[in-house]
Amino acid sequence: MSKMLTDALIVRAAAAQKRLTELQTRQAEKPSAEHTRVALRELQDVLEELRVATEQLHAATDDLAQARREALSSAERYRELHEHLPLPCILTDDSACVDQANTLAASLLNVARHYLPGKPLLLFLPERDAYFAILNSVRETGTGTGRALLRPRDRKPKPVNINVTVLPNQVRWCWVISEA
Numbered sequence: 722m723s724k725m726l727t728d729a730l731i732v733r734a735a736a737a738q739k740r741l742t743e744l745q746t747r748q749a750e751k752p753s754a755e756h757t758r759v760a761l762r763e764l765q766d767v768l769e770e771l772r773v774a775t776e777q778l779h780a781a782t783d784d785l786a787q788a789r790r791e792a793l794s795s796a797e798r799y800r801e802l803h804e805h806l807p808l809p810c811i812l813t814d815d816s817a818c819v820d821q822a823n824t825l826a827a828s829l830l831n832v833a834r835h836y837l838p839g840k841p842l843l844l845f846l847p848e849r850d851a852y853f854a855i856l857n858s859v860r861e862t863g864t865g866t867g868r869a870l871l872r873p874r875d876r877k878p879k880p881v882n883i884n885v886t887v888l889p890n891q892v893r894w895c896w897v898i899s900e901a
Contacts, residue, residue, distance in 0.1 A: 730774050737767045811896040812888075817842045817856060820893060829881075829898060831873035842896065847872050855883055859894060863887045868901055 744760040803810060809826035813819055819837045827834040830845050846852040851869040858865035865885040872878040880901040885894050 727778070730771070730778075733767070733770060733774075737763075806897075809898045811837075811842065811898070813842060813894045813896060815860075815887075815892055815894065817852075817894070817896075826898065829871070829873060831876050845872055845874075846870070847878065855885055859885045859887060871898065 740763060741760075744756060744763070748756050748760070803812075803821065804823050806823055806825070809829045810823045811819055811826045812821040819840050819842065822830070822834055822837045824834065827837060830837070832840075843849070843852055846869050848870045851867055855865040855867045855869070858867075863886065865883075867883055868880060869883055870878045871881040882899045882901050884897045884899075887893075888895055
């Protein structure tokens with residue numbers, strides 16, 4: 722909206738400038754009180770349009786700032802929720818490569834959180850049949866559950882329960898892992 726309003730203001734200002742030049746030329750060639758009244762009336766109209774457009778632009782700017790604050794607040798709430806879940810939670814793309822992991826998931830995998838994005842979960846789930854069974858279920862139904870062996874980095878493998886859900890409106894999957 723503010724882009725359209727700004728463009729309209731630019732066009733209107735250019736037209737007003739052109740009209741002002743015309744009136745100045747006419748007044749210079751043949752001074753008259755009528756030309757002055759016309760010029761003042763047109764100037765008054767343009768100033769009123771500018772005042773209204775400025776108010777609209779301020780309102781649009783305020784709305785945009787409020788929307789930005791709400792988006793940042795929502796993102797922070799989401800981050801806090803994900804981080805403080807009482808279970809390890811990993812968000813992946815649809816090929817099961819890590820996008821995000823909370824602290825519990827990073828601890829369970831024995832990998833620092835900042836090293837996990839981009840890593841395929843298959844690196845930590847050595848039982849390929851169980852892994853692909855869960856993946857196929859998620860692709861077919863939107864959810865998948867199963868038991869699998871988890872192999873954390875530099876630790877002994879251990880059995881875990883895995884629940885996976887496709888996140889609506891996102892191209893991501895949520896993996897919740899609990900020890901079996």
